[in-house]
Amino acid sequence: MKNKTNLMFGIVFAVLTISFISAAGIVSPYWESYPLEMHFGETKVAEFTLQNTVGTEDITVKAEIKEGQNIATLEKDTYTAKAGTADTKIPVTITIPKNFDKSVQQVKLEVRTITPDQGGMITLGAGWTTSFNVILSEKPVEKNTLIWMIFALIIALIILILIILFLVYKRR
Amino acid sequence: MKKERGVYILFLLVAILLISMISAGILDKIKTITGKAESPVPQNISITVVGVHPVVIEYIENIAPQQPTEADTPSPKTVIFEIRVTDPDGVADIDDSSVKAWFEKLGETSKPKVLCSPNGNIDTDTNSYLCSINMNYFDANEDWQIRAEASDFGNKTLIEDVLSVFFTYQELKAMTNSQPSLTWPNLVPGETNKTANNDPAIITNTGNYEGNVKITAYDLIGVDLTPFPANRFTIGETEGGECNAPATAKQMSDSATTIVATTLGGGTANSLYYCITTIPLVPTQSYSTTTSWRVVYDATP
Numbered sequence: 001m002k003n004k005t006n007l008m009f010g011i012v013f014a015v016l017t018i019s020f021i022s023a024a025g026i027v028s029p030y031w032e033s034y035p036l037e038m039h040f041g042e043t044k045v046a047e048f049t050l051q052n053t054v055g056t057e058d059i060t061v062k063a064e065i066k067e068g069q070n071i072a073t074l075e076k077d078t079y080t081a082k083a084g085t086a087d088t089k090i091p092v093t094i095t096i097p098k099n100f101d102k103s104v105q106q107v108k109l110e111v112r113t114i115t116p117d118q119g120g121m122i123t124l125g126a127g128w129t130t131s132f133n134v135i136l137s138e139k140p141v142e143k144n145t146l147i148w149m150i151f152a153l154i155i156a157l158i159i160l161i162l163i164i165l166f167l168v169y170k171r172r
Numbered sequence: 173m174k175k176e177r178g179v180y181i182l183f184l185l186v187a188i189l190l191i192s193m194i195s196a197g198i199l200d201k202i203k204t205i206t207g208k209a210e211s212p213v214p215q216n217i218s219i220t221v222v223g224v225h226p227v228v229i230e231y232i233e234n235i236a237p238q239q240p241t242e243a244d245t246p247s248p249k250t251v252i253f254e255i256r257v258t259d260p261d262g263v264a265d266i267d268d269s270s271v272k273a274w275f276e277k278l279g280e281t282s283k284p285k286v287l288c289s290p291n292g293n294i295d296t297d298t299n300s301y302l303c304s305i306n307m308n309y310f311d312a313n314e315d316w317q318i319r320a321e322a323s324d325f326g327n328k329t330l331i332e333d334v335l336s337v338f339f340t341y342q343e344l345k346a347m348t349n350s351q352p353s354l355t356w357p358n359l360v361p362g363e364t365n366k367t368a369n370n371d372p373a374i375i376t377n378t379g380n381y382e383g384n385v386k387i388t389a390y391d392l393i394g395v396d397l398t399p400f401p402a403n404r405f406t407i408g409e410t411e412g413g414e415c416n417a418p419a420t421a422k423q424m425s426d427s428a429t430t431i432v433a434t435t436l437g438g439g440t441a442n443s444l445y446y447c448i449t450t451i452p453l454v455p456t457q458s459y460s461t462t463t464s465w466r467v468v469y470d471a472t473p
Binding site for chain 2: 126127
């Protein structure tokens with residue numbers, strides 16, 4: 001009972017953390033109103049950039065695909081940005097299968113700092129979620145392919161006419 | 173008779189010729205006779221030939237997507253690009269001091285016009301210029317139009333481009349949190365409305381995204397692994413109101429709770445105050461987070 005009346009609640013390391021400011025940001029190449037356009041069977045890499053220009057400490061973040069795991073993958077799940085840098089890349093590889101059955105797929109990436117254990121208090125880690133749509137369409141037929149297709153159709157038409165003429169001639 | 177008429181005509185012609193010579197300054201010449209020896213007087217003659225055609229802004233460089241710099245640290249993003257100005261009357265007719273560029277976006281304040289620097293000739297009637305414009309971290313993301321104008325000495329008409337060239341300013345989700353750890357004074361079970369002793373935690377938007385700051389709380393764990401429930405904590409934006417959920421504060425839980433919506437602008441900040449509404453009956457010991465609470469900048473409400 002005595003234990004429950006004299007609660008000591010951690011204040012031990014407060015002074016150590018006063019001067020530390022948590023700061024970072026992430027730059028997205030695509031976002032809610034700026035979608036990525038892709039074709040079926042295509043692969044693209046969307047490079048997100050971790051910035052740590054304001055903070056005075058290196059930061060390590062954990063990245064995770066929260067939506068769109070069926071098309072999006074990460075090379076690894078932790079990235080470190082040194083203090084004063086703005087160029088730590090987090091590449092997300094997006095591969096659309098040829099038989100993919102959607103025309104729009106949302107991809108959501110969550111990045112959060114991995115806060116070192118400071119003990120005896122509540123620690124607050126920063127994080128960002130960023131999401132964008134991948135809009136899918138059939139690959140447009142290339143000009144060369146189109147020319148060959150027309151050429152093949154003409155040849156087929158000529159052969160068909162010749163066969164018909166041959167049959168008509170044979171009947172007579 | 174005919175011969176006489178011819179002589180009269182000839183005489184008349186000679187007389188007209190003489191009159192024109194006299195009127196061309198023979199009297200003036202007489203006036204200059206001073207008796208002194210005549211010496212040559214040097215004369216500088218300068219003429220400026222200007223063209224009649226207006227200039228044309230024939231090219232604006234396509235700029236790759238640009239990344240904002242978090243809180244403009246160490247400096248705003250400088251976007252450098254080339255424009256080319258043509259004048260059919262030749263490059264000498266282009267007024268370098270009139271070649272300016274700026275960025276504009278619907279619904280946003282345009283970037284001020286900047287003077288572009290000469291960057292050499294492309295050919296006899298086209299000059300190249302380099303322009304440099306700063307973008308701030310809080311400038312809106314998406315497409316900005318690159319605009320340019322120029323004039324010349326002859327035609328003098330100020331011509332704006334009609335090229336419709338855009339560049340993408342990317343989205344930067346960034347924030348600073350002034351207080352990444354929270355502490356409380358010693359607490360006694362049953363006490364109510366105990367506020368943190370090192371708040372507020374000031375969240376500053378250091379990017380160009382307006383979104384929601386969400387906090388996910390987790391139970392604190394004691395040395396003997398006794399949990400201290402996360403739902404005893406509340407957060408408010410005003411000092412004194414942080415314990416009064418749901419009126420002026422939000423109760424925490426292990427699912428993401430929207431605390432504030434951020435806005436753009438240099439140094440826009442929100443202050444967060446923390447409270448424990450009721451101290452539960454738990455053993456005397458220190459309690460701390462084994463998993464950091466997450467302060468997440470999210471798009472969804």
